[in-house]
Amino acid sequence: xxxxxxxxxxxxxxxxxPLLFPDSYYVTVVGVTVCTNIVLAVSLNLLMGYAGQISxxxxxxxxxxxxxxxxxxxxxxxxxxxxxxxxxIAVTVLSYVLSRPxxxxxxxxxxxxxxxLGIIVHIFFVQADQFTGGPDGISGLPVLSILGYPIDSDLxxxxxxxxxxxxxxxxxxxxxxxxxxRALAAVHGSEIAAQMLGVDTAKVKSHVFVFSAVLAxxxxxxxxxxxxxxxxxxxxxxxxxxxxxxxxxxxLGSTFGAVIGAILLSLLPEVLLVFEDFxxxxxxxxxxxIMIFLPQGLFVAMEETFFRLLxxxxxxxxxxxx
Amino acid sequence: MSLLEARNLEKQFGGLKAISGxxxxxxxxxxxxxxxxxxxxxxxxxxxxxxxxxxxxxSIFYKGNNITGMPPHxxxxxxxxxxxxxxxxxxxxxxxxxxxxxxxxHSNSGLxxxxxxxxxxxxxxxxxRKMAMEVLExxxxxxxxxxxxxxxxxxxxxxxEIARALAAQPDLLLMDEPAAGLNDTETMELCDLIVQICxxxxxxxxxxxxxxxxxxxxxxxxxxxxxxxxxxxSPYEIQHNSKVISAYxxxx
Amino acid sequence: xxxxxxxxxxxxTVGSIYALVALGFSIIYxxxxxxxxxxxxxxxxxxxxxxxxxxxxxxxxxxxxxxxSITVLVGLALDKLAIEPAxxxxxxxxxxxxxxxxxxxxxxxxxxxxxxxxxxxPFTGDKPITIGTATILPQNIWVMVxxxxxxxxxxxxxxxxxxxxxxxxxxxxxxAAFLVGINVKQMLLISYGLSAALGASAGIxxxxxxxxxxxxxxxxxxxGFCAAILxxxxxxxxxxxxxxxxxxxxxxxxxxxxSGYKDAIAFFVIMLVLxxxxxxxxxxAESDRV
Numbered sequence: 083x084x085x086x087x088x089x090x091x092x093x094x095x096x097x098x099x100p101l102l103f104p105d106s107y108y109v110t111v112v113g114v115t116v117c118t119n120i121v122l123a124v125s126l127n128l129l130m131g132y133a134g135q136i137s138x139x140x141x142x143x144x145x146x147x148x149x150x151x152x153x154x155x156x157x158x159x160x161x162x163x164x165x166x167x168x169x170x171i172a173v174t175v176l177s178y179v180l181s182r183p184x185x186x187x188x189x190x191x192x193x194x195x196x197x198x199l200g201i202i203v204h205i206f207f208v209q210a211d212q213f214t215g216g217p218d219g220i221s222g223l224p225v226l227s228i229l230g231y232p233i234d235s236d237l238x239x240x241x242x243x244x245x246x247x248x249x250x251x252x253x254x255x256x257x258x259x260x261x262x263x264r265a266l267a268a269v270h271g272s273e274i275a276a277q278m279l280g281v282d283t284a285k286v287k288s289h290v291f292v293f294s295a296v297l298a299x300x301x302x303x304x305x306x307x308x309x310x311x312x313x314x315x316x317x318x319x320x321x322x323x324x325x326x327x328x329x330x331x332x333x334l335g336s337t338f339g340a341v342i343g344a345i346l347l348s349l350l351p352e353v354l355l356v357f358e359d360f361x362x363x364x365x366x367x368x369x370x371x372i373m374i375f376l377p378q379g380l381f382v383a384m385e386e387t388f389f390r391l392l393x394x395x396x397x398x399x400x401x402x403x404x
Numbered sequence: 405m406s407l408l409e410a411r412n413l414e415k416q417f418g419g420l421k422a423i424s425g426x427x428x429x430x431x432x433x434x435x436x437x438x439x440x441x442x443x444x445x446x447x448x449x450x451x452x453x454x455x456x457x458x459x460x461x462x463s464i465f466y467k468g469n470n471i472t473g474m475p476p477h478x479x480x481x482x483x484x485x486x487x488x489x490x491x492x493x494x495x496x497x498x499x500x501x502x503x504x505x506x507x508x509x510h511s512n513s514g515l516x517x518x519x520x521x522x523x524x525x526x527x528x529x530x531x532x533r534k535m536a537m538e539v540l541e542x543x544x545x546x547x548x549x550x551x552x553x554x555x556x557x558x559x560x561x562x563x564x565e566i567a568r569a570l571a572a573q574p575d576l577l578l579m580d581e582p583a584a585g586l587n588d589t590e591t592m593e594l595c596d597l598i599v600q601i602c603x604x605x606x607x608x609x610x611x612x613x614x615x616x617x618x619x620x621x622x623x624x625x626x627x628x629x630x631x632x633x634x635x636x637x638s639p640y641e642i643q644h645n646s647k648v649i650s651a652y653x654x655x656x
Numbered sequence: 657x658x659x660x661x662x663x664x665x666x667x668x669t670v671g672s673i674y675a676l677v678a679l680g681f682s683i684i685y686x687x688x689x690x691x692x693x694x695x696x697x698x699x700x701x702x703x704x705x706x707x708x709x710x711x712x713x714x715x716x717x718x719x720x721x722x723x724x725s726i727t728v729l730v731g732l733a734l735d736k737l738a739i740e741p742a743x744x745x746x747x748x749x750x751x752x753x754x755x756x757x758x759x760x761x762x763x764x765x766x767x768x769x770x771x772x773x774x775x776x777x778p779f780t781g782d783k784p785i786t787i788g789t790a791t792i793l794p795q796n797i798w799v800m801v802x803x804x805x806x807x808x809x810x811x812x813x814x815x816x817x818x819x820x821x822x823x824x825x826x827x828x829x830x831x832a833a834f835l836v837g838i839n840v841k842q843m844l845l846i847s848y849g850l851s852a853a854l855g856a857s858a859g860i861x862x863x864x865x866x867x868x869x870x871x872x873x874x875x876x877x878x879x880g881f882c883a884a885i886l887x888x889x890x891x892x893x894x895x896x897x898x899x900x901x902x903x904x905x906x907x908x909x910x911x912x913x914x915s916g917y918k919d920a921i922a923f924f925v926i927m928l929v930l931x932x933x934x935x936x937x938x939x940x941a942e943s944d945r946v
Contacts, residue, residue: 183931198923253519260518271494280480280509363763369756
């Protein structure tokens with residue numbers, strides 16, 4: 083119970099929002115974007131934060147999910163759920179095949195390979211226009227329905243995304259305190275020591291790569307249906323960077339860090355709207371400043387300060403009583 | 405029957421022969437020490453025995469099976485584990501979590517069942533926690549279980565690494581300079597711990613520079629010099645071997 | 657055959673630019689173990705400031721020189737304000753810092769120069785020279801000669817000058833360099849300046865052939881990174897070879913497959929190289945030490 087106390091508060095807040103502000107643009111439109119980014123950041127954090135493997139191409143799997151749903155339903159008239167499943171299978175196979183050679187690499191080389199993957203997939207979206215509609219993208223996806231109930235309003239989409247997001251966050255929290263989570267952290271801490279304890283590090287890395295890719299892929303499918311439109315722009319190199327920023331901004335390795343990073347970065351454009359032309363510059367500046375002065379991330383830094391204060395306070399009161 | 409046997413091991417780095425023509429066998433349930441001057445090839449030998457390095461030639465047999473070139477985690481799976489000269493504690497975890505990783509091979513839940521936190525996972529977690537706590541207490545680390553490893557002093561981390569290795573329930577434990585950097589009291593405690601581990605039925609191969617420790621607890625000592633076998637025998641024999649004495653004192 | 661010659665000319669031209677960017681990458685990487693993702697922005701800033709100084713009425717050579725100087729100042733500022741304060745940063749942290757710097761610089765460029773694309777006039781006329789059926793522009797020759805000159809100058813600097821040797825010493829062992837009295841901080845600063853100058857030169861050389869806008873630096877920077885890896889991270893001559901090779905592969909690939917997939921070909925090649933030989937063509941293999 084105590085382990086998940088923070089999670090329950092977060093879940094209640096998420097589910098209360100539309101009840102308090104049912105018609106707010108911030109809930110039904112921004113809220114969906116926030117939830118999308120949270121799932122993506124949390125899934126990337128499994129790979130980057132837990133296992134310590136950087137990826138600059140996470141948007142590729144998000145995009146593959148979105149395009150499989152869009153192309154298979156629009157061009158081939160496939161059932162939306164079937165299309166989503168096909169996307170998941172394709173991404174599972176692709177990420178599994180790529181995981182071994184990619185994750186054998188370390189540091190800058192790993193960064194380069196994942197970046198390359200992201201760029202290649204993005205160029206494919208732009209160039210394979212007989213399927214993808216090219217730079218203009220494609221629109222007109224069928225309505226997604228769950229057990230016969232169509233998701234046909236902004237509010238229903240919010241509920242769908244909120245529940246999917248809360249499930250993903252719970253998965254991520256569960257993994258942290260499990261054999262698999264510890265194996266991931268061991269790979270992060272010292273790969274050689276992990277191997278000496280019988281951890282098949284190549285397999286562990288490969289599994290988390292596939293798991294995180296599949297989560298991103300499902301998010302992409304839902305995103306495509308919700309937007310009713312996909313274009314390559316949403317899955318560019320820059321979006322991959324933005325996802326990495328979310329994870330690092332909140333605090334690498336912390337699920338709630340990723341959640342906070344995703345929330346902040348999704349709301350930033352809404353705030354920066356006022357500055358318009360300054361948006362790109364301010365975004366870059368924030369990224370630099372946080373990484374230089376709080377490399378452990380906002381959330382983790384806050385958490386540490388909080389516990390330090392708590393400790394000092396309890397020590398203070400202990401002094402009084404003695 | 406010997407537990408581990410090395411036949412004609414050789415390891416070259418570029419033109420340099422770090423180990424050459426080395427054969428020896430380690431009987432079950434003893435403390436087997438490997439000593440030699442700096443650069444004699446002791447750590448290279450450890451890295452080959454645990455498959456971190458593949459020997460240039462020669463082979464390693466464990467319980468009668470050829471394990472040469474097997475992936476390191478599989479070697480660990482057969483019951484060989486080790487500690488490191490320069491600590492490889494997982495600093496991103498607590499002491500207890502470090503030891504829990506040691507239990508990896510004795511539990512089996514996967515990523516998906518962990519994500520869903522199935523009842524079997526909860527049960528396993530409970531069991532692993534109990535196992536890890538027992539090992540920590542055996543090593544006298546029970547009261548620091550929930551401390552982050554990054555906050556622990558060097559001497560404790562050295563012990564923690566041993567505890568983590570024990571949690572893997574090995575038959576053969578390789579220890580690379582466990583006493584380096586420890587003060588006298590810590591070295592005494594370590595000495596007792598190593599003897600206790602051996603008595604519990606685990607064979608130990610020890611690389612160590614602290615000669616009084618080696619001579620006190622070893623059953624068998626092997627001396628390496630420039631990657632070659634210089635001498636081997638009981639501690640008494642080694643202490644009185646003229647070749648060993650001249651290698652250490654630099655005489656002719 | 658003629659087609660091949662034409663590919664060779666365009667391949668070596670664009671490859672020269674990649675080589676200069678990659679050389680800049682490897683100088684900074686050697687000196688500070690940082691992969692500078694803002695390297696491409698140096699190219700863009702060099703070209704864009706030269707373009708606008710020329711428009712403002714400065715004579716061409718002076719505009720080019722000022723363009724390079726402005727970029728060098730940006731490079732020095734990057735080291736002083738972003739890299740130096742983040743000491744002891746991990747690989748991931750430095751990657752994000754330099755990506756942040758690259759976005760920031762692009763944002764500033766957007767504010768100053770807007771979204772339009774610009775070009776520079778060729779250095780010496782635009783009358784093509786024909787060789788068989790292949791044609792070569794004077795600017796192509798400028799790019800190749802300019803690159804060769806820059807590479808030789810860099811090589812001379814590192815091989816023959818005390819300062820170059822001091823920077824090399826820092827790249828081998830910072831602590832030892834510090835102990836023999838080398839000002840390590842200053843050497844890092846010089847590396848950033850030098851690398852910015854190389855980037856800016858690349859930008860000014862290529863701007864008459866391809867157009868420039870505030871966003872042009874991104875792809876050039878990433879390709880330069882590809883070239884540096886292709887040649888082996890940290891090897892200066894490897895970077896040059898990697899750059900030229902990447903330019904050739906890309907041009908031939910675009911010619912035979914499809915120009916739309918040009919950028920994908922470069923990244924595909926780099927991934928293959930990483931899978932087969934992670935240390936690059938001229939790089940040394942690394943191994944873990946325990």
